[in-house]
Amino acid sequence: EVQLVESGGGLVKPGGSLRLSCAASGFTFSTYSINWVRQAPGKGLEWVSSITSSNSYIYYADSVKGRFTISRDNAKNSLYLQMNSLRAEDTAVYYCARDLLAHHYNFDYWGQGTLVTVSS
Amino acid sequence: QSALTQPASVSGSPGQSITMSCTGTSSDVGGYNYVSWYQQHPGKAPKLMIYDVSNRPSGVSNRFSGSKSGNTASLTISGLQAEDEADYYCSSYTSTSTLVLFGGGTKLTVL
Numbered sequence: 405e406v407q408l409v410e411s412g413g414g415l416v417k418p419g420g421s422l423r424l425s426c427a428a429s430g431f432t433f434s435t436y437s438i439n440w441v442r443q444a445p446g447k448g449l450e451w452v453s454s455i456t457s458s459n460s461y462i463y464y465a466d467s468v469k470g471r472f473t474i475s476r477d478n479a480k481n482s483l484y485l486q487m488n489s490l491r492a493e494d495t496a497v498y499y500c501a502r503d504l505l506a507h508h509y510n511f512d513y514w515g516q517g518t519l520v521t522v523s524s
Numbered sequence: 525q526s527a528l529t530q531p532a533s534v535s536g537s538p539g540q541s542i543t544m545s546c547t548g549t550s551s552d553v554g555g556y557n558y559v560s561w562y563q564q565h566p567g568k569a570p571k572l573m574i575y576d577v578s579n580r581p582s583g584v585s586n587r588f589s590g591s592k593s594g595n596t597a598s599l600t601i602s603g604l605q606a607e608d609e610a611d612y613y614c615s616s617y618t619s620t621s622t623l624v625l626f627g628g629g630t631k632l633t634v635l
Contacts, residue, residue, distance in 0.1 A: 439624075441570075448527070449562070449570065449613050451624035463623045499569060509617045509624045510560045510575035517569060 406430040406513045408500050413518030420490050420522070426483040426500030426515055434458075434478035437503035439511060440485050442496035442520075452498070453485065456506065468494075490522045528553065528614055528627035535633040541602040544630045546614030547595060552625055554595035558617035561590055561599045564629075565610045573612075574599060601632070609634040 412424040426438070440452040453474040454463045462474055473486040483500050497519050501511035529547040536542040546553065546561075553559055559577045562570035572581050574590035577597060587602045597616070601608055614627040 448629045449564075449615070449626040451615070451622070451626065454623065465623070466621055501570075504572070504575055504581070507617075508558050508576060509615065510558070510572060511562075511570070511615075512572045512575070512581055514569040514571075 406502070408502065408513055408515035410498060410500055410515040410518040413498065413520045415521045415523065416490055417524050418491060418522055421486070421488045422490065422520060424485040424487065424498055424518060424520070426485075428481045428483065428500075428502075431502075433481040437506050438476065438483045439501045439503065439509070440474060440483075441499045441501050441511065441514075442494075443499070443517075444493075444496040447496075450496070451509075454503075454509070455483070487520070490520075492522050494520060495522045496520060526625075528616060528625050530612075530614060530627035530630045532628075533631045533633065535635055536601075536604045537635045538604050538606065540604050541600060542604060542632065543598050543600045544612060544632070546597040546599070546616075546627050548597075548616055548618075548625065549595055551620055552616040552618035553592065553597050555619060556617050557592070559590070559592060559597040560615045561588075561597075562613045562615070563608075563610045564613065570613065604634055606634050608632060 439454045497517040502513040504510040504512035561574040564570045578590045
């Protein structure tokens with residue numbers, strides 16, 4: 405069974421940092437692109453970042469470029485999101501999501517999400 | 525980069541069919557066949573219902589179908605059931621720096 409489990413969310417002050425993790429199981433993690441997608445409370449979905457299977461290509465939404473860093477460890481079947489210089493508008497549930505087909509950005513499996521709250 | 529445009533709400537009675545739209549530009553919906561549709565129930569993660577405009581993932585009911593004409597993609601649900609009541613989001617690859625755009629979401633109410 406394919407599973408994605410996020411962790412690392414919590415309450416952080418504006419300007420602070422947080423590192424999210426996503427543990428994958430049930431599939432060959434090293435062969436799939438993985439993404440971070442977020443959803444602010446009561447709002448819609450927003451794509452945040454993407455990393456290809458072998459770390460060859462990394463992409464970010466303009467809203468997080470220069471502040472967030474995506475990475476992965478294929479040996480540990482894990483995805484990460486380092487978030488720096490956090491702002492109130494970064495408050496959201498953060499999901500990791502698998503690309504069904506590389507570079508098509510169809511997300512076929514999602515984690516349960518982890519809540520990040522940026523507030524003083 | 526603006527989000528894709530979806531109607532805020534649609535509704536239908538059990539057994540009926542409904543269609544919801546997702547409008548973008550030639551840089552996203554109109555330019556590529558990488559449109560997806562997601563169903564999200566309250567407090568749950570999104571679920572992929574349609575990918576690459578009109579393909580259904582394994583396990584998704586054939587009551588769900590997708591299409592595209594020009595810059596507008598559509599999701600049709602036939603034989604509406606109570607459990608179809610949810611929020612629906614479209615998404616598309618975009619050639620802009622944003623890479624992936626989502627629509628604002630459509631709330632489907634089954635009357």
